[in-house]
Amino acid sequence: MSVNKFFIEKLLYPAMEHGKGNRIRTYLREMKQTQYADSEALHTLRETRLKQLLRACATGVPAYQRLGITDEDIEKDPWAVFRAIPILKKSAFQNEPQRFLNTQYDRARLIPNVTGGSTGEPVKFFMDRYTVEHYEAARWRGLSWWGITPGSRSVMIWGNPIELSQEQQRSARWKDRLLKNRTVISAYDLTEEEVTQYVRFLNHYQPEYLYGYASALETFAHLLRPIREKLHLKHLKVVVSTSETLDDSRRQSICDTFGCPVLNEYGARDAGILGYECRCGHLHIMAENCILEVVDPVTLEPVAPGESGLVVTTDLNNLAMPRLRYLLGDTATLSPAAGCPCGVTLPTIQSLDGREDAIFELPDGKLVHGNFVNQLSRKYQTIRQFQLIQTSVAHAELRVVMSEQGLLEEVETFRRDVAGFMPGVEVQAIVVPHIEPSKSGKFRYSIRQFDRSI
Numbered sequence: 263m264s265v266n267k268f269f270i271e272k273l274l275y276p277a278m279e280h281g282k283g284n285r286i287r288t289y290l291r292e293m294k295q296t297q298y299a300d301s302e303a304l305h306t307l308r309e310t311r312l313k314q315l316l317r318a319c320a321t322g323v324p325a326y327q328r329l330g331i332t333d334e335d336i337e338k339d340p341w342a343v344f345r346a347i348p349i350l351k352k353s354a355f356q357n358e359p360q361r362f363l364n365t366q367y368d369r370a371r372l373i374p375n376v377t378g379g380s381t382g383e384p385v386k387f388f389m390d391r392y393t394v395e396h397y398e399a400a401r402w403r404g405l406s407w408w409g410i411t412p413g414s415r416s417v418m419i420w421g422n423p424i425e426l427s428q429e430q431q432r433s434a435r436w437k438d439r440l441l442k443n444r445t446v447i448s449a450y451d452l453t454e455e456e457v458t459q460y461v462r463f464l465n466h467y468q469p470e471y472l473y474g475y476a477s478a479l480e481t482f483a484h485l486l487r488p489i490r491e492k493l494h495l496k497h498l499k500v501v502v503s504t505s506e507t508l509d510d511s512r513r514q515s516i517c518d519t520f521g522c523p524v525l526n527e528y529g530a531r532d533a534g535i536l537g538y539e540c541r542c543g544h545l546h547i548m549a550e551n552c553i554l555e556v557v558d559p560v561t562l563e564p565v566a567p568g569e570s571g572l573v574v575t576t577d578l579n580n581l582a583m584p585r586l587r588y589l590l591g592d593t594a595t596l597s598p599a600a601g602c603p604c605g606v607t608l609p610t611i612q613s614l615d616g617r618e619d620a621i622f623e624l625p626d627g628k629l630v631h632g633n634f635v636n637q638l639s640r641k642y643q644t645i646r647q648f649q650l651i652q653t654s655v656a657h658a659e660l661r662v663v664m665s666e667q668g669l670l671e672e673v674e675t676f677r678r679d680v681a682g683f684m685p686g687v688e689v690q691a692i693v694v695p696h697i698e699p700s701k702s703g704k705f706r707y708s709i710r711q712f713d714r715s716i
């Protein structure tokens with residue numbers, strides 16, 4: 263065990279528990295037990311937390327007090343009460359965020375946060391320590407399936423905190439190194455000129471895992487691939503992809519470069535850690551912490567497992583600023599199968615299908631998910647990067663980055679293939695030198711820039 267790992271796990275965490283009442287390791291131990299619970303025990307645990315959440319909403323949260331939820335209703339059938347609550351869209355929350363603050367909490371003691379705003383206006387919200395510590399416990403529980411512990415050394419391929427001054431950024435880097443045993447390589451300025459330096463640093467630093475956006479990890483892997491034989495990462499156990507869709511081609515590309523498994527972490531700044539992939543390849547829902555629903559994009563009614571729809575989440579631990587049945591903005595499919603060879607009994611997500619605003623609307627009112635663009639692109643070897651943006655019901659722009667051997671004929675064929683999936687929409691292809699990620703550092707290959715009419 264490295265000196266810093268020993269310091270974090272044997273000294274820092276016990277000191278935080280003793281001095282600040284930190285309970286991350288306590289919740290982690292609990293979650294390592296409940297991950298093997300049978301369905302009845304897990305249901306009882308979630309129902310207890312749901313009752314507590316509903317009571318907090320009924321007594322202290324103005325946005326939910328108007329629904330007239332009574333303690334008798336909650337005790338009689340909390341799930342019926344829950345299902346009757348209208349789904350909460352982000353826009354509705356943004357319009358009146360104060361109405362979702364629990365009046366029984368001291369706002370000065372809450373932790374402010376904000377989403378990255380990669381799909382529109384950032385969402386500002388508050389959490390308490392209890393909620394944050396459950397998020398952290400969920401992450402470490404998922405990582406523990408891969409032999410990672412809170413003191414494990416890591417490298418993040420991540421965006422710099424650009425809102426901080428240079429001095430604050432230096433301070434943040436030192437805190438990362440000393441208190442979290444991690445260092446950050448900026449995802450904003452990855453260059454071929456620095457490849458040798460990246461390899462030298464990784465070989466010296468010897469991380470146990472890499473962590474970052476799927477697109478940033480793929481870019482990093484692409485840069486290192488020509489000299490991957492010079493990588494000697496003897497302690498690297500896994501690469502953790504988060505915040506973006508990890509499709510099979512991205513996963514394989516990253517795996518080929520670093521020579522280790524690539525796992526999917528599913529979470530959101532405004533919803534916490536929602537799922538983690540186990541060694542059997544199943545994305546287990548952190549069901550002790552949340553209720554995750556998948557609903558029809560039009561009716562907003564729950565769909566059956568095996569059917570794709572919009573992700574709706576409810577944080578069972580956030581009593582300070584509850585958002586019940588919160589429309590997250592993702593699309594996914596729940597697994598109809600039960601059980602997993604790994605022994606974890608938590609339910610699973612069959613697939614993460616992308617963002618809600620990657621669902622394109624056609625002039626005849628039909629909807630088509632932007633995933634089709636990714637599938638089509640695999641036929642074209644000289645297309646390095648692409649992005650399809652639907653600017654209106656009748657128009658879309660296909661941006662394409664070509665390799666040096668690329669042919670314009672391929673671009674036109676690609677455009678026609680895309681247009682075939684979007685009848686009635688004019689698709690215009692534009693060859694560009696590069697495609698910038700969003701301000702949050704994420705890259706998305708399909709985007710709808712207008713609100714759906716249905």
